[in-house]
Amino acid sequence: MNLKINAYLEELKSFNDSNAQKIEELRIKFLSKKGLIAALFEEFKAMPSQEKREVGRSLNDLKKFASTKIEELKSTNPVEEDAGEKIDSTRPANNYFLGSRHPVNLVKNEIIGIFEKIGFNVSEGPEVEDDWHNFTALNFPEEHPARDMQDTFFVAKDPDWALRTHTSSVQVRVMENDKPPIRTISPGRVFRNEAISARSHCIFHQIEGLYVDKNVSFADLKQTLLYFAQEFFGKETKIRLRPSYFPFTEPSAEVDVYWGLENEVDYKMTKGTGWLEVMGCGMVDPNVLKNCGIDPEVYSGFAFGMGVERIAMQRYQISDIRLLFENDMRFLEQFQSEL
Ligand code: DAH
Numbered sequence: 001m002n003l004k005i006n007a008y009l010e011e012l013k014s015f016n017d018s019n020a021q022k023i024e025e026l027r028i029k030f031l032s033k034k035g036l037i038a039a040l041f042e043e044f045k046a047m048p049s050q051e052k053r054e055v056g057r058s059l060n061d062l063k064k065f066a067s068t069k070i071e072e073l074k075s076t077n078p079v080e081e082d083a084g085e086k087i088d089s090t091r092p093a094n095n096y097f098l099g100s101r102h103p104v105n106l107v108k109n110e111i112i113g114i115f116e117k118i119g120f121n122v123s124e125g126p127e128v129e130d131d132w133h134n135f136t137a138l139n140f141p142e143e144h145p146a147r148d149m150q151d152t153f154f155v156a157k158d159p160d161w162a163l164r165t166h167t168s169s170v171q172v173r174v175m176e177n178d179k180p181p182i183r184t185i186s187p188g189r190v191f192r193n194e195a196i197s198a199r200s201h202c203i204f205h206q207i208e209g210l211y212v213d214k215n216v217s218f219a220d221l222k223q224t225l226l227y228f229a230q231e232f233f234g235k236e237t238k239i240r241l242r243p244s245y246f247p248f249t250e251p252s253a254e255v256d257v258y259w260g261l262e263n264e265v266d267y268k269m270t271k272g273t274g275w276l277e278v279m280g281c282g283m284v285d286p287n288v289l290k291n292c293g294i295d296p297e298v299y300s301g302f303a304f305g306m307g308v309e310r311i312a313m314q315r316y317q318i319s320d321i322r323l324l325f326e327n328d329m330r331f332l333e334q335f336q337s338e339l
Helices: 002-014 020-031 035-045 049-076 103-116 147-148 169-177 218-233 262-268 288-290 308-317
Strands: 127-131 158-163 182-191 201-214 239-246 249-258 275-284 300-307
Touching: 002 020, 002 158, 020 035, 020 049, 035 262, 049 249, 103 201, 103 218, 103 308, 127 201, 127 239, 169 201, 169 288, 169 300, 182 249, 201 218, 201 275, 201 308, 218 249, 218 275, 218 300, 239 275, 249 300, 275 288, 275 308, 300 308
Parallel strands: none
Antiparallel strands: 127 158, 182 201, 201 300, 239 249, 249 275, 275 300
């Protein structure tokens, strides 16, 4: 027994490995339930009592020595963490994708902001509209060919209900419900039964403008549109008005913004003229005021209507209107904004 105790002591004393796994192996070899020291204690139990006294102390010393040595080894050589499991709290957090505004909304919000600055409020109307608000009140006589200017989607073959073909219908609703002075813009979706191509779509957005008060003149209309064009397109922007026809305005005009004619894109966008058509406008026809319960002898007004997609396409140089409706993330992600 003594021989074994001495041999084990020697082995323990000479152990000087710092590898945590080797230290653990040493502990198992000597101190576990089935280890060498436990085996010595088993032998010890079976010994005659005289011998026990002699061996007992050495055996206890051996056990104590083994425990202290292994404790020491363990505390000076801690188990190394697996590198893969380490958490580095200084690493940046995951990127969350925040999304972006749709270019049509960016342009719409900017235009609303420009008109809000000069006292226009925002009004809205329904997308499914009746004949009165979309056509009749706006001075489109029944059977009049002007209705053909706007290819209409009728609802369930009912000629009295349709998807609105323009936001001018909101003008009628506002004039029916409010008293002048009225200064309002009406953004919204409109629908036309048209073939879809790179330049036109059957769904698009318009922003309608309406100003009704005493003594509103064509000069007020021109000045308001010049203000808008210079806010939106730049301080040096020039506009021109060309005579046109709409049933609900008299006189009527198309508004062009000078775009420039320097490169191929300018030629394409302006059909070689340098001028870009951005909206229709005019003085509200007295019949329309009358239809909406406003006395045309007392009040006058101007109105205008513009297509949001066209303006967004110009602003962002988008060559195909269909891109605005496909919701392809690769396209939409390019429009980051604070607005
Ligand atoms: N509603 C017309 C369209 O969709 C645009 C328009 C023209 C609106 C002249 C107006 C206006 O308010 O005065 O083509």
